[in-house]
Amino acid sequence: MPQDRHYAGDTIHESLQVHQGETEATLQPLKLGERVKALRLGQSLTLEEASKLTGLARSTLSKIENEQISPTFSVVHKLVHGLGIDLPQLFSEPSSGAQPSGRRDITRRGEGRPHPTATYEHELLATDLSNKKMVPFTTRVRARHFEDFPEWIRHDGEEFLYVLSGSILFYTEFYEPVRLNAGDTAYYDCTMGHVLVSVSESDAEVLWVTA
The missing domain is CATH 1.10.260.40 (lambda repressor-like DNA-binding domains)
Structure with missing residues (x-):
């Protein structure tokens, strides 16, 4: 059973940091x-x-x-x-005086940076851009059992999950496991422990965007 600790096996999550400036803009409700x-x-x-x-x-x-x-x-x-x-x-109202940065990065199919782990096979996307506000990557979920993870995966930020193919069981620290099929999505707090396991015949594939 995963313990309430950071899972060191998936080192990709250790590098996902939310970079903030010295001051933060005060968020006002949109009228x-x-x-x-x-x-x-x-x-x-x-x-x-x-x-x-x-x-x-x-x-x-x-x-x-x-x-x-x-x-x-x-x-x-x-x-x-x-x-x-x-x-x-x-x-969303455009920021006053905001200028387009012109940043752009294209990743062709199968040309992302591979990052295999014991439970996941990640493909990092848009790797030519540094200091991104979002970190997108696709993953083939190789894990088949909850017990395949010695510890919860947790890291800073929030995450969006989209199931591209197959089916997964989405385990989170404070909720019952939920089955997600192709086309289903989830948005959640990454400091909450979370893991995915494939429950379809073939390994499920998902898109993750971490902010």
């Missing part, structure tokens, strides 16, 4: 109405014009912009498509 209005005005659209583009009533748009109602998922979908924006643009 979605103000964001919708800013996006509309940024395209020089009147409420009537935005209404025609989104298929939403002018009164509905006005109430959203004035924080009188919160948009449903269906309304958000109409806003995104009607205004011709991506979903992240609606929910």
